Structure formats: C-alpha cells, structure tokens
C-alpha cells in the first residue's frame with residue numbers, strides 16, 4: 001500500500017537526469033493520485049522562527065488583536081477572532097491574521113471587478129514589530145519556491161514548463177495566513193461545534209503549509225474517508241488549488257481537507273501560503289496527453305469552479321466573511 005501522503009525531496013530534481021525522471025514520476029503520481037504531498041529538501045529556512053512569532057502574535061493582549069480587526073478592512077486583511085471566518089456556513093474554530101502583498105489602499109472604480117478589493121494594505125501588530133519584515137521576506141521566498149514547484153508539476157505532465165507563466169506574471173496573487181487553533185475549553189459548559197477549519201478545497205494553484213508538531217490536518221482520500229497528514233519537521237505540506245484542477249480538466253485534484261480541533265488545553269499553530277494567478281487571469285487547459293485523456297473537473301453544485309482566479313476566490317470570500325461584506329460591500 002503506498003504511503004497516504006507521499007514525501008518528495010526537491011534535491012532529487014537536481015541530481016542528474018535519472019534522479020530527475022524519478023522525481024517527476026513521483027511528483028506526477030502525488031499530484032494526480034492525492035493532490036497532497038510533503039516537500040523536503042527545499043532549502044527554505046526560517047519556518048521555526050516565524051512559527052515562534054506566530055505564537056507570540058496570538059499571545060498578545062486581546063486589545064492588540066482588536067486593533068487589527070479584519071472587519072475594519074475592506075481588503076480582507078487583518079485579525080479574525082474565533083469563529084469569524086466561516087467554511088460552508090459554519091464558523092471555523094480558529095483565530096487568524098490574513099496577510100497579502102503590501103499595497104496602497106484603493107477602491108475599484110466603476111466597472112472594475114469587485115475582486116480588486118483584495119489588493120490593499122495589511123494590518124500589523126504595533127506590539128510585535130518584527131512580524132512585518134519576517135512575513136514579507138517569507139512571502140518572497142515562498143513565491144519563488146511556488147514558481148519552481150509549478151514549473152516542475154507542468155514538466156511532470158509533459159507540458160511546456162512555462163505554460164502558466166503568463167497567469168502569474170508580472171506577479172501572482174499571494175495570500176498568507178497565520179493560524180491559531182486553540183483546543184476547546186474543557187471547563188466551558190458547551191463547546192461550539194465545528195472543526196478548526198471546515199472541509200474545503202483551496203482556490204488557487206498551490207498551497208505551501210508549515211504546521212507545528214500537533215497535527216490535525218486531514219485529507220479526504222476517498223469519499224468521506226479522511227487521513228491525517230503526519231507531522232514531518234522541516235517539510236512543507238503542499239496541496240493543489242482548484243485552478244490546477246480546472247487547468248488539467250480534473251487530471252490533478254484540488255483535494256478536500258479540514259483541520260480537526262486539538263484536544264482541550266492544546267494549541268496548534270500553522271501558516272498556509274496560497275499561490276494563485278493574478279486576480280483577472282484565467283487558466284486554459286494544459287497541452288498534455290494526461291490532460292487530454294482526463295474526464296473533467298469535479299462537479300459540485302455547492303462549489304462551482306471558475307477558470308478566472310478572481311471569480312473563484314470571490315465565491316469563498318462571500319461565504320467566508322458575511323459580516324465584513326455587510327459592512328463594506330453591501331451591494332455584492
């Protein structure tokens with residue numbers, strides 16, 4: 001039986017043609033069969049330090065978090081208290097800071113698509129000034145690694161490796177989250193129902209996740225059957241977003257996943273980085289024999305898949321942040 005979540009070492013892509021061919025075969029199998037793998041040998045350092053800053057961020061007094069409230073940002077940037085973001089209508093049992101590339105605030109003009117609101121400034125904690133430079137440097141490093149992984153995935157499908165370069169040029173859409181999943185309070189009378197993060201697919205191209213040593217991320221390998229993503233120190237958990245499912249007519253899978261809550265008294269921290277096309281870019285089917293033979297994307301009436309990234313992400317935002325939309329975007 002193959003391991004549930006394959007482990008792939010990026011160094012194998014550089015050790016001569018034979019190792020590279022084996023690497024590409026393993027990569028293709030991972031992204032086709034399960035849509036999740038763990039990436040080792042990537043050479044990116046700094047994850048432990050950033051996780052440490054994440055713990056310190058969530059340990060700040062509540063007043064510091066309230067000053068960064070996402071409800072004050074029409075750009076969906078900032079701090080969400082427990083239950084603020086929803087997945088399929090159910091409040092996620094986690095706290096988070098949503099971050100993106102630092103851009104000036106701007107309101108889309110008449111006729112401009114509403115998804116342009118996603119461009120804008122971040123909200124940073126005054127009491128933790130080290131966070132901003134560390135996060136911005138991390139997002140740069142992970143953008144480069146994501147470019148590299150995307151090209152390798154295309155090569156594994158025998159598609160020209162630069163085929164999707166135009167949708168991530170001059171720059172991809174980046175979204176980064178710092179997450180805290182507190183275990184339920186065992187002394188509280190009733191524990192809110194719901195997962196740490198409800199069952200969902202990611203919207204873009206690739207997600208690179210650092211998780212701490214607590215576990216809890218689970219992937220649907222067959223209908224209704226979830227397996228744990230084991231904790232593998234120094235690895236990125238990599239998974240595919242819906243746009244790669246669209247671009248490969250379903251040959252590659254944006255796999256459903258969720259995060260179960262930690263045990264009472266346990267705190268879990270994680271940091272997903274989402275790499276996506278420009279908001280207004282649409283993906284086209286890849287020229288690949290694997291794609292030509294594929295049957296099509298997963299059809300789920302509750303979750304239509306759009307080829308334009310901005311449209312695809314909007315469906316998630318409108319369901320995920322109803323209070324923010326009521327406050328800043330009542331006409332959506």
Ligand SMILES: O=C(O)CCC(=O)C(=O)O
Nearest residue numbers: 179197211217259270272
């Ligand atoms: O925290 C995790 O392990 C995964 C989070 C996730 O799936 C998401 O935010 O899309």
Ligand SMILES: [Fe+2]
Nearest residue numbers: 200201202257
């Ligand atoms: Fe996710």
